[in-house]
Amino acid sequence: MRRALVAGNWKMNGSTDFISELMAELVAGIQTSDVDVLVCPPAVYLSQVKSLSSSLISVGAQNVSENSEGAFTGEISLSMLSDLGCNYVILGHSERRSLYAESDAVVADKFIATVAAGLTPILCVGETLEEREQGKTLEVVGRQLKAVIDVAGIEAFASAVIAYEPIWAIGTGKTATPDQAQDVHAAIRAMIAEHDAKTASAIRILYGGSVNASNAAELFANDDVDGGLVGGASLKANDFIAICHAAGA
Numbered sequence: 596m597r598r599a600l601v602a603g604n605w606k607m608n609g610s611t612d613f614i615s616e617l618m619a620e621l622v623a624g625i626q627t628s629d630v631d632v633l634v635c636p637p638a639v640y641l642s643q644v645k646s647l648s649s650s651l652i653s654v655g656a657q658n659v660s661e662n663s664e665g666a667f668t669g670e671i672s673l674s675m676l677s678d679l680g681c682n683y684v685i686l687g688h689s690e691r692r693s694l695y696a697e698s699d700a701v702v703a704d705k706f707i708a709t710v711a712a713g714l715t716p717i718l719c720v721g722e723t724l725e726e727r728e729q730g731k732t733l734e735v736v737g738r739q740l741k742a743v744i745d746v747a748g749i750e751a752f753a754s755a756v757i758a759y760e761p762i763w764a765i766g767t768g769k770t771a772t773p774d775q776a777q778d779v780h781a782a783i784r785a786m787i788a789e790h791d792a793k794t795a796s797a798i799r800i801l802y803g804g805s806v807n808a809s810n811a812a813e814l815f816a817n818d819d820v821d822g823g824l825v826g827g828a829s830l831k832a833n834d835f836i837a838i839c840h841a842a843g844a
Contacts, residue, residue, distance in 0.1 A: 597799050599815065599842040600756060600822040602633040602717060603829025604657060604685060604803075614640055618647035620832035625651050629843035630822070633683055634829065638671055645680045655683030655717070658691060661704040673712035684709050685824075687719045687739065689762045699742035706743050710751045717756045717824065718743060719803065720783070724763035732761075733782050740786055749790035757783060757800045758824040764804030765826065773813050773820075776802050780819035808837035815842050 609617075614636065625632055628651060635655040636644045645654045660670035676684065686709065687702035702718070709716040720739040722732045736759070744752070759779050761771050771779075780800045788795035802814050803824030814820055822842045828834040 597797065597821045598631055599629075600631040600633065600799050600801060601835075601839045601842045602635060602655065602683070602685075602758075602801065602822070602824050603835055604688070604824055604826050605634065605636045605830060606657070606690075606826065607637055608830055609637055609640055611640070611643060614643055615647065617830070617832055618644060621652060621835065622647070622649045624832060624836035625649070625839055627651075627840070627843055630839055632839050635683070635685055641676070641679045641681065653682045654680060655685065655715075656681050657685050657688070659684045659686075659705060659709065661701065661708045663708070673708055673714060676714065677712060681714060683715045683717055683756070685717045685719065685758075689719060689721055689760055689765060693762075699739055700746075702739075703743045703746045706755070707747045707751065710747065710754055715754055715756060717758050717801070719758045719760050719824070721760040721762050721803070727761065727763060732779060736779065736783060737786055740783065744790060749787070749794055752787060752791075752794050752798055755798065757787075757798060758803045759783060759800060760803035760824060770805045770807075770810055770814075771802070773817055776804075776814055776820055777817035780817065784819055806838060808834040808841075811838040811841035812844065815844075 633653045633655050635657050656676050686705050691697045706716050720736045722735040726735050784795050799821040801822045801824045802820050806823040806825045807828045
């Protein structure tokens with residue numbers, strides 16, 4: 596039985612005052628241990644969020660360098676994240692891939708480094724609208740997964756999470772139907788099973804395309820949807836709490 600995970604990706608949003616208020620509401624509203632809850636603030640606010648969090652809310656990062664230390668201006672290392680008490684790192688988010696030219700190879704290097712450092716990678720995969728309309732969804736997702744499996748080995752996925760994020764549904768208000776989400780999640784699990792059935796059965800696969808309070812329960816009811824990677828709704832306490840409750844139901 597896979598335990599549900601709801602991860603909030605705050606992206607480049609927040610201020611000290613906003614975060615203080617949001618975290619107070621989340622700590623008060625999330626009192627159940629039926630679901631794993633994670634928030635991923637901008638790096639400059641990681642310490643603040645960690646200090647305001649509870650034992651029921653983990654803290655993660657939105658990105659990390661594959662390098663351990665050195666002359667990499669503006670980058671953040673895994674040891675720094677560990678030092679701040681981070682448990683998870685989002686890797687290969689579509690915005691990192693498209694806006695900052697992170698290749699499959701770079702994402703794979705970050706994945707390997709994250710696992711080695713003892714943090715849990717949340718590996719994002721997903722297709723554009725054009726790719727979906729061309730029937731290339733599984734081809735694209737398969738390529739992104741294979742790039743990591745080929746260099747990290749399937750055993751590294753024993754301590755990983757996968758997030759399927761249809762790029763055409765991120766921030767657009769569009770959401771994959773529950774059937775569309777289930778189909779891709781089941782295909783991802785089958786791809787992992789080709790390498791190791793036990794890992795495939797255990798790995799959590801999150802849905803990450805405009806999850807909100809009104810569609811969460813229906814999405815999470817699918818057998819292969821193990822929670823969500825939540826964007827905009829994670830900045831609204833009531834919505835995020837409702838999504839967490841839906842995942843734990």
